[in-house]
Amino acid sequence: MKLFTSLAMAALLSGAMPVMAQQQTITWWDFFAGGDGARMKALIQQFNDENPDIKVNATTLEWGTPFYTKVRTSAAVGQGPDVMTYHLSRLPMGLKEGILTPITDADLQIAGLAKDDFYTPALEAAKGPDSTLYAVPFDIHSTVLFYNKNLLKGTPFLDAEGNLTGIDSLEKFEAALAAAKANGSTAPISYATGDDGGVYRVFYTLLAQQGGELISADGQVLPGDSADKAVRAVEIMTKWAENGWQPEQALYEASVALFTSGKSAFFFNGAWEVPTMVDLSAKNELGFEWGVAEIPTLLEKHTNWADSHGWAVPIQGKAEMAPEKREAVMKLIGWMEKHSLDWAAAGHIPAYKPVATSPEFAAMKPNSNYAGLADRATYDPRSPVAGVASPTYDAAVNIIAPAIHGYMPATDAVDQLRAELEKAMK
Incomplete structure (x- = not known):
């Protein structure tokens, strides 16, 4: 024992004994x-x-x-x-x-x-x-389109399996909104019309689907014909309000409640609300069948807002x-x-493709139903004034939201949007 102790001590002093990491x-x-x-x-x-x-x-x-x-x-x-x-x-x-x-x-x-x-x-x-x-x-979280199958029954917008179908243009989407209203929907399309994130994501998706840019790589706000495309986006959202298809000044929680209570046929929101729908459905607390899909191609380009x-x-x-x-x-x-x-x-x-393309994720429903958007998503402008909790979000709730509720013309709103973002960039 004494010999072992002496040898161990010698090894320790000589640095020969391994040191625990x-x-x-x-x-x-x-x-x-x-x-x-x-x-x-x-x-x-x-x-x-x-x-x-x-x-x-x-x-x-x-x-x-x-x-x-x-x-x-x-x-x-x-x-x-x-x-x-x-x-x-x-x-x-x-x-x-x-x-x-x-x-x-x-x-x-x-x-x-x-x-x-x-x-x-x-x-x-x-x-x-x-x-x-x-x-x-780590991930891709994007706007998706939730839908109430009950409110679309008898319309051409559900296939035999109850999946959303036949919406490949703005005109057809608006026809689906009208059909849902005729079926008793009091707010055919719900989103957070009184919140920065809800308004911004719908506006930005409609702008991106036209190929428009909010801020270019060299720092120009609404370059080229993007201002005209922004006006068109605001006018589309305004029309939805004028026709009684979307709620007025709905905050986030209210926009969710409109869908989960069965009053809205469609719901624009992030995929992060999928667990809410899954949990409510599992508890039999929804009262209707629901589905979720990618945002359809409403305008010229198949894309939608995303972040990671x-x-x-x-x-x-x-x-x-x-x-x-x-x-x-x-x-x-x-x-x-x-x-x-x-x-x-x-x-x-x-965001890690070996997991996203695995059989295990393919079996994860309804998540894998909208996984294709990962290749087509449009991220926020690469600008210090863009992104979560940024001046672009502030402008959405302070300028675009009033416009879509009829408090200013779309052209004035876009002019103000440009002015606010250019000011923030100085």
Whole structure:
């Protein structure tokens, strides 16, 4: 025993005995609440259980402006997280603030990922102007079209299996709205007509379907004939209001309630509301059959608004993150991507194609019904004044919403929109 102890001590002093690797502790910030929050907490717990060499300490902060303000101020002084969730639509603002670090090819290799693993629209939204990657896309969450099958019975807009059909133009969609109203729908198309996000996403989808741009890559607001296309988008939404097809000044919760109570035949909202419908249906609390599909091609182009949650690594003040810590962060990101099927249950489309194209995701209904939009989605303009909780969203609720409710002509609204965004960019 004494000989063994002496030899062990000698080996330790000589550096020959292997030293146990120190556990890496990762500080994580996200903004996920409700069902999203529960799913993410479960994923973090599973990761911690499977990776004893890495410990994730997670904190959930308030979504939107409060989250991004805290990230900016904390990262600048080295008090921010090691990794955080980040809307890709906010990436231009993060780059302007100088708080994001590049994601290198070596980082991706450590994570077991490659750029080709991701859908092109999401990957491009994660890059800076010089094509440097600054985030790893995790999902694609987009506007989709929920529909009430009961209110469409007897119309040409349901096929024999009860799936939405025959809507490939604005005219046919509006015919479906009229038919639903005749069938007793009091608000044939519901969306958050009094909220920034609801108004912006419908407006931006209609603009994008015309090939219009809100802000060009070189910073022009409504370049070329995009102002005319923006006017057309506002006029379409105004017509829906004038015909009594959409609710007046509906806040988000009210817009959801109109659909779940059976008053609306159609519902424009994010795919994140799919779990709401699934849960209510499972409890027999809907009172009608429902479906969900991609936003139809109402105008010239098959596309719609989308954003992504991604993983970003902020600066550490003036310090550099230790290589061992960054390696642990990238292993965490890679693990999350490969386990994103669990996250997809929240209605999102995995941005990581090996999961999105798997038989398991194909069997996940109704989510896989609208998975094709991942290749066709139009992301917010690559501008610091665009994205979640930005001046573009403010302009939607302050300018476009009043216009679609008849308080100003569409042309005046678009003129004001341009002026407000140009002012925000100065």
